[in-house]
Amino acid sequence: MGMFQVKVRVSNPAEPARFFEDLFWVDTGALYSFIPEDRLEAIGIPSFGERTLALADGRTDRRRIGMASFEVEGQGERVPCYVIFAPKGSLQLVGATTLEGLGVAVDPLELKLKPILAIIGGYRASV
DSSP, X not given: OOOOEEEEEEEETTEEEEEEEEEEEEOTTOSSEEEEHHHHHHTTOOEEEXXXXXXXXXXXXEEEEEEEEEEETTTOOOEXXXXXXXXXXXXXXXOHHHHHHHTEEEETTTTEEEEOOOOOSOXXXXX
């Protein structure tokens, strides 16, 4: 699948007026979204712990994790999602948990995001 970017608004869930908008790479191979720590700190996103991550080059790193609200241009919904505090100057990535939270999937032919229906349990869970 080819790489592509989407315009994303990232905001502080406790103070939605504190936000930034920018282009992010869509990375279905990344579990969490990845944003440089200085950008998250500028909008007041607190961290609540740390996670050990496996990086694409095989190294591991321990980084802070927090919660930010994400809104992808054209999708019309803002949802809170986990985010990793990346080193300054890192690429901004939208990861799989954010895509799931937003209810979108990657269309590999058109290289864009498309809405999907959420599947909740099965028939027995809804009876």
